[in-house]
Each structure stands twice: as C-alpha cells, then as structure tokens.
Amino acid sequence: MKAAVIGLGVEGKKAVNSLLSHGWEVYATDLNSNVDLSDLELPMISMNLVSGGETVSIVSDNLTVDLGFSNSSAIEECDAIAISPSMYGGAFADKLLEKGKLLSNVVTKHKDIFTIGITGTNGKTTSVHMLKSILENAGKKVLVGGNGGGGFSGYYDLILEASNDDYDILLVEVCDMTLDFCNYCFDFDMVGLTNIGNDHMDVHKTIANYKNTLVRFFEGKTAFTAFNQDFNADFKEVASKAIPFFEYDEKLQVWGRFNALNAGLVAAIATELKIPKDIIMGSLADFKAVEGRMxxxxxxxxxxxxxxxxxxxxxxxxxxxxxxxxxxxxxxxxxxxxxxxxxxxxxxxxxxxxxxxxxxxxxxxxxxxxxxxxxxxxxxxxxxxxxxxxxxxxxxxxxxxxxxxxxxxxxxxxxxxxxxxxxxxx
Incomplete structure (x- = not known):
C-alpha cells in the first residue's frame, strides 16, 4: 500500500513516521522547500538537490519527499492520502473526499470502535490521561492518541493502529484547530469540552467562530461541558444528550482548581459509561501530573x-x-x-x-x-x-x-x- 502525505507540519511528519512504521510506502510533499525534517525517522537515503536548492527531492526504497513542489502523478498513484488538518475544508481536500481517498476512508476499522473525544483550549492532555487511567483500571482496552501538540503520535497513527488490534475504546485528544477535520475522520460517540479560552485566535479570529465550530463538532453526540460554560444553550440544542460537569471534590494529587474541573469532566464521562465509583475515585486519587503539565x-x-x-x-x-x-x-x-x-x-x-x-x-x-x-x-x-x-x-x-x-x-x-x-x- 502506498500513501501520499500532503503538508509536512507537525501532523504531516507524524503521519509519515506512522505510515512507514506500519509498512506503507510513502510519498510526502510540502510546497515550502525550507521544512525542518529532523522529526522524520529518515532511513539512509540519497538526496538530490534541484533548481539551485529551491526544490529538494529525497528518495529511498519506501519514502520519497519532495520539497518546494508536488508530483501530481505520484499523488494520483497512491492508495490513500493524508492531508494536513489545516487543509481540511479547502478545495484540494474536497476533491480528495469526493474520491474517497483520505486515509480515514481507506482504513476504517477505527470507526467501528466506541470513540471519545476530548477537546478545549486547556487541560486536554491531562483529561485524556485521567480518563485513560480510569478506563484501564475498569478493564477496558483503550487506544489513546490524537493531537500531535499533546505529545501523541498524531491522528493518522490512531487510524492505522486501530487496525492492528481489538480495542474497546478509542480516546482522542482533539486540538481546537482540527475540530472539523476530526469530526470527519472519526465517529465520535462522546465528546468532552474542558473549556473555551483565548488561544489560536489567529485561526479562529473570534470566540464566536470557535463556538460555531464546537457546535458542529457536538451535533448528534453525547456532549459534556462545564456547568457554567458559555454557550451551553447552543451546545445543548445540537447534542443528542448534554451532560454538565462540576469541579471534582474528592482526593487529587494534581494541583489547582483547573485540574479539579478536568477531573470533574472525566468523572462525568466515566459515570455515564457506568464505571464503578470506587474505580473512578481510586484512579483519580492515584493520578500524577503528566510530564510537562503543572x-x-x-x-x-x-x-x-x-x-x-x-x-x-x-x-x-x-x-x-x-x-x-x-x-x-x-x-x-x-x-x-x-x-x-x-x-x-x-x-x-x-x-x-x-x-x-x-x-x-x-x-x-x-x-x-x-x-x-x-x-x-x-x-x-x-x-x-x-x-x-x-x-x-x-x-x-x-x-x-x-x-x-x-x-x-x-x-x-x-x-x-x-x-x-x-x-x-x-
């Protein structure tokens, strides 16, 4: 199987690494010729510099990387395509969706697994790890990943890895800039919102725009939001079921009211999943801060x-x-x-x-x-x-x-x- 990776930002490079590790042949391209490839797990390769360094081609047995240009024939020959999440919604992405060649349409086992998404401005990674601990202590086999910024291997790695084993639950950290992309790629059963904050406004432009994207994301799903979250009425209108959460008031090792709210979110989700209360409380009492977090x-x-x-x-x-x-x-x-x-x-x-x-x-x-x-x-x-x-x-x-x-x-x-x-x- 051969895949094309279009765009070599954080998610694109993680997609290349994941595809190679899962045995795929990869064609990767970025129109920017000045791309940092240090995050790519490149094999011993030959490199050809073209047009005085303005374009670069890197070729090996199972990987070709073109920087500064794209080979449309090479893309067309691929069985599946992984685009940068930022490209979703554009004309190029729409053409791929029409052809059904996006990787999430070609590799589909992940869509058969009960899927929970955690999104929001702050607290996503901590909440995901808290919930993972609870679910695993309850005997569930959980596949966790998503947003590359959270330290995971990227969305495409989740899609590929889901085909390798039988999982009870897929747990996805969803960056607030990739909500529409993830809504297309995954079939979410439950979604939790940690909070809405002032970040990535270079993308959202306004809080109202951010809210509208969340409304699309929540539509038809069981949605968990803080009891006092702005726009709760909008979310409740589109969700199949809207469940509020509150600060967790039992024992925690992590510091801060914001972490008490994170714990409140995951406790609400676990309760809805009918996880026994003693497992929820014990898991959260034992939970230690994620590396890099407070x-x-x-x-x-x-x-x-x-x-x-x-x-x-x-x-x-x-x-x-x-x-x-x-x-x-x-x-x-x-x-x-x-x-x-x-x-x-x-x-x-x-x-x-x-x-x-x-x-x-x-x-x-x-x-x-x-x-x-x-x-x-x-x-x-x-x-x-x-x-x-x-x-x-x-x-x-x-x-x-x-x-x-x-x-x-x-x-x-x-x-x-x-x-x-x-x-x-x-």
Missing amino acids: NVYKINNASIFVGKTDNSDALTSVLNENDFYALFIGTPRANEEHRLSILDEAVKYNPEVIVLFPGLDDTVDMGLYRLNRLGYEGRIEVANSLDEIIALIAEFSHEDALFIGGNGQEAIIEIQERIRLLSENL
Missing part, C-alpha cells in the same frame, strides 16, 4: 510551580490560585506573536520579578519589547540556559512561591526534571 516541587522555602501555560487564559487560571514572587515565562515561536499575550497577564499580576527564557524559539527580544511597551516596572531577567534558570531559582528559593511556564513543552519538561532532581536531593 507540577509542584519544594526547594528550600519555595514551592516551585512548573507547567506549560502557553496562552493567557492558562496563565490566568494559575495566577488566580496562588501568590508568586517571580514568574518565569518561556517565549513563543517568532511567527506566533499573539502568544505573547501571556505577558499581558503577567504584567497585570505585577510580580516582583519576570524572567524570560527561550521556549519554543529564542524570541526573548520580542518578550522584552512587549514588557517595556506594557510598562512593567519590576525586575526583568533573561535566562538563556537551563543553568541560568536554576541559578535564579536558587536566588529566589527563600520566597514563598515561584512559577515557571509559558511556551515550549520540551524546555519545560527539561526544567521540571532538573528541579525534581534538586528537590529530591535537598
């Missing part, structure tokens, strides 16, 4: 709160729950200036110190400009390395609480690991 460590007098908070609503939810002496904020990619709105929230909070460090990209200069424009009058530090971050933590470790977050999941995981080792050896 965790708390102790160094000297200070509680160090560390976790990815890459949008203003995520940061606000943390700042509303504790007093922090210093905020360490990882910076976004250069083309994601809208994510610098987290600094607006940081300045409103007015901590004694704001520390900027390279998160997804070294865009510290953009952050410094933003802080100056906002008129922040506290102490500003720049930490260009993990050692410099640790040195500042040591300096502030006799204060009550420090927060480290912002953008850059890999950087934050590295910081967590160093702080964990320090806290265990003090």
